[in-house]
Amino acid sequence: MSKEENNKTMEPQTKRWKGSECDLDSWVAYPVLSDEESQDVELTEAFAAPIVNKKETSRLLRELSSLYPMNGLQHIKRVRAVKEKPHPLEVLVCLVCDAPDMKVVTIESLLPSEGVRRDALGEPFLVKVPARPPLTRPQFELVSKHWPTSFHEDKQVTVALRGELFSPSQKARMHMYMTSALTVAKAAIELGMEPVGAVVVDPATERILAVGHDCRGDHPLHHAVMVCIDLVARSQGGGCYPVDRYPACRFTSPSSDTFQNGPGAEASSQPYICTGYNLYVTREPCVMCAMALVHSRIGRVFYGTASADGALGTKYRIHSQKDLNHHFEVYKGVLAKQCEDLKGLGNQRGSLQESR
Numbered sequence: 001m002s003k004e005e006n007n008k009t010m011e012p013q014t015k016r017w018k019g020s021e022c023d024l025d026s027w028v029a030y031p032v033l034s035d036e037e038s039q040d041v042e043l044t045e046a047f048a049a050p051i052v053n054k055k056e057t058s059r060l061l062r063e064l065s066s067l068y069p070m071n072g073l074q075h076i077k078r079v080r081a082v083k084e085k086p087h088p089l090e091v092l093v094c095l096v097c098d099a100p101d102m103k104v105v106t107i108e109s110l111l112p113s114e115g116v117r118r119d120a121l122g123e124p125f126l127v128k129v130p131a132r133p134p135l136t137r138p139q140f141e142l143v144s145k146h147w148p149t150s151f152h153e154d155k156q157v158t159v160a161l162r163g164e165l166f167s168p169s170q171k172a173r174m175h176m177y178m179t180s181a182l183t184v185a186k187a188a189i190e191l192g193m194e195p196v197g198a199v200v201v202d203p204a205t206e207r208i209l210a211v212g213h214d215c216r217g218d219h220p221l222h223h224a225v226m227v228c229i230d231l232v233a234r235s236q237g238g239g240c241y242p243v244d245r246y247p248a249c250r251f252t253s254p255s256s257d258t259f260q261n262g263p264g265a266e267a268s269s270q271p272y273i274c275t276g277y278n279l280y281v282t283r284e285p286c287v288m289c290a291m292a293l294v295h296s297r298i299g300r301v302f303y304g305t306a307s308a309d310g311a312l313g314t315k316y317r318i319h320s321q322k323d324l325n326h327h328f329e330v331y332k333g334v335l336a337k338q339c340e341d342l343k344g345l346g347n348q349r350g351s352l353q354e355s356r
């Protein structure tokens with residue numbers, strides 16, 4: 001590749017994207033959250049009862065909380081206001097699992113004759129309450145339909161789930177980085193390898209540090225992400241993959257302006273090579289690549305399209321695995337259509353080669 005071409009694909013050129021708003025509108029990056037944030041909140045059953053004498057509310061609350069403390073469910077509000085019912089307030093008496101065994105549920109069977117003023121309560125009925133606090137606004141809205149719940153909102157997650165986390169200028173940069181990954185993926189197709197490309201960026205300087213494509217024709221484990229991490233290691237004096245004969249796979253040292261494709265010059269021993277860096281990859285990484293990203297301490301991962309065996313959202317969510325010692329944010333959907341189309345290009349190429 002000539003130096004000029006090199007510049008075209010490697011250098012940030014925000015200007016190029018300024019006139020192409022529609023391009024940026026063609027995709028949305030959504031966060032890939034943890035299982036707990038993505039799954040519906042489990043519900044559990046409880047008995048509630050109308051408060052027939054409003055003046056007794058605070059005393060009832062005190063007495064019920066001491067009789068049935070509902071430990072671990074502090075997120076559930078004990079009293080709710082209801083419209084269009086004869087009694088405007090209802091209170092949670094107890095969880096069904098905490099209630100005494102009984103054939104017919106009455107307020108008398110739920111409450112002992114002493115300790116709680118039964119005459120302030122109407123007949124009990126079943127409700128569903130969330131077994132754990134909601135973590136996202138969609139979860140909160142869903143559980144709130146059953147019973148009022150407190151919610152400590154992470155505003156960034158809420159905005160991200162709406163697909164509005166990134167500003168147009170941020171999106172323009174993301175667009176450009178993923179375009180570089182797409183370009184290098186096409187180089188892999190030409191070589192008859194898997195159509196996957198990856199780019200590592202230092203968000204502090206907005207510079208691309210390494211570009212790599214799938215090289216599993218050489219070695220079954222040389223996936224694009226592995227190649228890219230190895231190239232970052234090369235820029236820091238480490239790295240060992242023999243990808244020098246592929247001109248599209250290249251790196252630059254964080255402090256230099258020139259790209260290299262030869263042995264790394266700066267010898268250093270940085271144990272966590274991708275600390276603070278972002279990865280752009282055309283398709284969702286597999287388990288091995290996702291684990292390599294954990295070990296390299298990647299900052300954020302952006303991918304275009306999901307993979308059937310993907311480990312950052314599809315099969316697993318390794319980036320949010322509690323028992324791992326590093327977690328990172330993952331976003332999917334950057335240039336989704338173009339990344340999805342790569343799979344077809346790879347297949348076409350494959351069948352062409354077979355027919356030769």
Ligand SMILES: [Zn+2]
Nearest residue numbers: 223285286289
């Ligand atoms: Zn992989």
